Amino acid sequence: MRKAARIAMVLFLGGGLWLAFKPGAVGNPRLSFLPYYVNEFVDHMDFWFNLLAFTALAFTAWLAFGPQHGTFEKAINRALWVLGIITVMNIMVEVVQSSIPGRRVDQADVWAGMLGCVLGIFGGCLVQRMMNRRAQDGPPARVLFVDQTGRLGGAELMLLDIAAARAADSEVVLFQDGEFRTALEERGVKTRVLPLGEEAAVVDKQAGMLHALRAMPALCGLILRLAHAARGFDVVYANTAKALIIGGPAAWLARRALVFHLHDIVSAGHFSAMNRRALIFCSNYFASAVIANSEATQEAFIASGGRAELCSVVPNGFHITDEVPATAETTRVRESFGIPAGAWTVLMAGRLTPWKGQKVLLEALKAVPQAHVVLLGDALFTAEDHAYAAALRAQAAEPSLAGRVHFAGFRTDTRTFFELADVVVHASIHPEPFGRVIVEGMLAGRAVIATKAGGAAEIIDHEQTGLHVAPDDANDLAQALLRLQKDPALALELAQNACRTARATYGLDAVQAKIEAVISKSAFPDIKATPAPAAAAA
Known part of the structure; x- marks a missing residue:
């Protein structure tokens, strides 16, 4: 449609300029291929023919260059551009015409051009609207x-x-x-x-x-x-x-x-x-x-x-489901990582990269006795990520953490890991756009601790559906972990509230x-x- 409209616009424009600049003195009619009385009629109806010509020109210009998509403000802006450009061209033509024998500046032609532009743009908008309605009656957008x-x-x-x-x-x-x-x-x-x-x-x-x-x-x-x-x-x-x-x-x-x-x-x-x-x-x-x-x-x-x-x-x-992994599968995963039965377990899921804050969690773990941490995820993209993953493994080997930090790597059976956890931690040191892991923990019925920054701060209601901690603050995170470790009733209440909220808000x-x-x-x-x-x- 746009290609055909551009071809039509060029033809209208070319024909209009030819008629505008062709001398029209008595005895030398512009439409020499037509009878003389037809030329007289055209000259007599000049305003209306100009109105029709500019309506057709603006109509094809709008279909050729008007916005197919966008806001009302964008359409108004484009309409003003089309009106302005055609009007300026019209005035320039009228000025040039004054030097052609038998022609003169005619203000009526300018007004006819402006009114024709408005009518043409309006007609173009109606045609676009009808085309979009027909398209919507068909299959969904591809x-x-x-x-x-x-x-x-x-x-x-x-x-x-x-x-x-x-x-x-x-x-x-x-x-x-x-x-x-x-x-x-x-x-x-x-x-x-x-x-x-x-x-x-x-x-x-x-x-x-x-x-x-x-x-x-x-x-x-x-x-x-x-x-x-x-x-x-x-x-x-x-x-x-x-x-x-x-x-x-x-x-x-x-x-x-x-x-x-x-x-x-x-x-x-x-x-x-x-x-x-x-x-x-x-x-x-x-x-x-x-x-x-x-x-x-x-x-x-x-x-x-x-x-x-x-x-x-x-x-x-998120997919909302009541299905949970079998207890035997959760036990098998726990045993495969050497996590003692009944050990209080913290899960942190996500890419191993500095801004995710795994280092902060391991530092906080030093103050939480008998707790184990599972890091679900791997270094994915950059050399910095891989160097960071190596540094985390070295940190996990320190005497105060040895045997309590477990690297699960990239896994697809993530729900099993949420089931074996007592608490899910989100510890990004920079504001994170959303925090998918937070919602996954909430839907799994686990208490969640998240940094109060970015999108994570919007998901958790502090003291109601989880706990907020300051970003990049290992001591604050350690205190929140100790609080939930020592108060299982609070952890259960937060987890139940969080699950209800997540189901109501984040259903797929x-x-x-x-x-x-x-x-x-x-x-x-x-x-x-x-x-x-x-x-x-x-």
Whole structure:
């Protein structure tokens, strides 16, 4: 449609300029191929013909360049641009006409052009609205999900559920292969890997300008390949910051709406200055909508320059189930790590990386006698992560901790580990965007201790559904652990309150419905979104 409208606009514009600049003196009619009396009629009805011509020109210009997606404010802004450009061109033509024999400046033509522009833009909006309504009456929007990694992190676990719910009409593109692709395909999700290339793959959230320049050729090639793939879908859904940087331009080239799911706090602690600017620019310029996973994430996005009207908060969703692992399985896992039966056990789950705070937990454990800690997770991405994991193992070998710290590595049977724990700890030293582990602990019916910062502070209600501690404060964490160790009744009360709250707030069906509403609104911006049925979820 947009291509046809642009061709029509060029034809209208060319014909209009030819008529405007062709001399029209008596005896030399502009429409020389028509009878003289027809030319007289055209001259007599000049205002109305100009009105009709500019209506057609503005109508095709709007269909060619008007926003297919976006806010009402964006549509008004584009309409003013179309009106302004055509009006300025009209005035310039009238001025030039004064030097042509038989022509003069006619203010009525200017007013006819302005009124025609308004009518044409209004008509274009109506046509777009009708087209969107017809599209919505058909199948749900087709979505091309984009993620940078093949590893299973918190953002990827969320995407796994979203993509599985619409596996019939959508696809996932990954920039790296790994267990995430396997998990998607096991859930029936069509997946393809577009390799990022070595130079681009090493550009992380803290990368500077030099690394970005080296990666530019690979990034440009990937953008073009992704744009080609996006033409078969209605919406591009970028699930990570790197997916946004590549998926934003690709969606723009493919003329598709872009939804960005923001799982990170946009701050100096998480992103380099260059990457923050790139993320905000791509969000503001390319995205139809930004989904933030917490209020803290949204506030940081807006504070960094992100457009508030794009952003809405949708927390991560979780499968709600009453099934629990068999006692025999929990006992087997406990025995495999050498944890004594009945030992008070603390679980911390997450990637082994400095900002997650495993080091703080091990320091606090020194003050908690007879307690054992299970660290569920592994070093995933950077050399810094692997060096940190080695430092943790050295710390765990200290005499005061020896035999009480157990490294479980990356596991898929995570629920079993929550069952064997008495307390779940979240100890991130920087504000975390959400805190998936916190909700998993709450749903498992375990008391939770979490740092009071970022999205984690929103999940826990201190003294009601868990305990808050100061970030990077081993003494504060030790006191909270001792309190729960010495007061099992308090731990049980917090765990029961937390489980009820998590079930009411973070159910997957409700969360998916909110995300589907954002996707539908981005694909069909002029009509009320209709979420896809939850029954499609695997």
